[in-house]
Amino acid sequence: MIKVLIVDDEPWNRDIVKTFGAWDKFGMSVVGEAEDVDEAFRLTGELEPHIVITDMRMPGADGVELLQALNHHFPDVKIIVVSGYDDFAYAKHAIRYKAVDYLLKPINPTELNAVLLKCKNDLETKAAERQQTAAELDYAFLHKLTRYKQLLRLYFKELNPDGVNMTCKQVIQELESFGSPGPSMLGRLVQELLSLLKELAADNGLASHAAKDGFSLPQDALSSAEHALEFVSACYSQDLDQLIRQRKYKNKLNLEEVRHYMDRHFAEPITLEQLAKSFFVSKEYMSKVFKQEYGQNVTDYIVQRRMEQAREWLADKQISIKAVAEMTGYEDVSYFYRVFKKHFGMAPGEMRKER
Structure with a gap:
């Protein structure tokens, strides 16, 4: 009205x-x-x-x-x-x-209503322009948010609370560069980051604080970008602390937990050193006990999981070979071809033709 x-x-x-x-x-x-x-x-x-x-x-x-x-x-x-x-x-x-x-x-009634109509048209045009601008800003920011979500995923996986907090501060700076975000944009931002946290917690066998029944946002969480990110940062820190305590104070390394972790993250750049750090053991010990238990080293297990998944995706001819390579963790497609051929004795294209 x-x-x-x-x-x-x-x-x-x-x-x-x-x-x-x-x-x-x-x-x-x-x-x-x-x-x-x-x-x-x-x-x-x-x-x-x-x-x-x-x-x-x-x-x-x-x-x-x-x-x-x-x-x-x-x-x-x-x-x-x-x-x-x-x-x-x-x-x-x-x-x-x-x-x-x-x-x-x-x-003159005609003149009055003519100018009222002009006002109406001007107001509606400006409202549409504001909505278009807001939509463009939302899209641009959410596109940039993808990079920060990747960093949060990496730091959470590395059990790095400083990295998580630093990334949340960078999100604040990025958001503020778009002007003064309203409650709608802040709500979308919080929803995106908490959804990622729930996913990360579930991947690591945790019940995220943000996923608990009765969970609700504090009243002032959407009052500013700073309050929104402070709240999100606190949620990440709480779940990360829980994961660190869970892994650090176990009496013994649970190799099944390690293997499940690798099954979930095989497409990411997992290294023996990072894996050992995440489970609070030395890389020498991790390498030794993993090979004793599963008969292959960490690197070979990751390659095996990638190749198994690549073979499944190749069965779907709508997925390009380049996309299969990227989804299994290989940015260099030619290197993916070499690894695949070494593993299966034939190139990805040859296997696809046989199916």
Whole structure:
């Protein structure tokens, strides 16, 4: 609904405007009336009208001062000037302070409704432009957020709380570069990052704090980008601390847990050193006991899992060989070909033809 404020010291003049305006047709509503400039300025702040229809000559401060004040403090408000005097000086002020139109008394209903329609069209056009701009900013930011989510995934996997906190601070800086984010964008951001946290926690056998029944956002979490990211950072830190305690204080290395971890992350750049660090043992010990248990070293196991998955995906001819390589952790497609042929004795394309 488009809100309208009428300003005139004469009640009957205000009644004429209310009578002649096609309010319902234009989706408008007269939300307030003012008798002087001070009251008009106060009501504009309180009622937040989209359109102000004002007389120019009133007791005390005149309409010129109101135009000046509205133009300075409420630049988005559409102003329609009405005057009983064909005074060029008033017309110049109306133009200077960006009034939509200057109407003479007695008001012509056709002229009034024509300018109201113009205001409606201008307001709707600007609203659509703002929505388009907001959508573009949302898309641009969420696209950049992908990189930060990858970093959060990496640092969580490495049990690196400092890296998680640093990344959350970088997200704040990135978000603030897009201007002042509203609650909608902040809510989307928090939802995206908490969904990732739930996934990471589940991958590591944890019940994330953010996934518990009865979990809710603090009241001020969406009041600013800083509060939103502080909250998300605290959730990540809490789950990461839980995972560190769980692994660090076990009496014995659980090799099944290690293997399940590798099964979930085989497409990522897992190294023996990183794996040992994640489970609080030396890389020498990790290498020795893993080979004793499964008859192959860590690297060979990862390659085997990648190749098994690559063979499954190759069965779907809609997935390109390049995509299969990337999904199994090989950015270099030619290297993927060499590893695949060494493992299966034939190239990926040859295997696909046989199926």
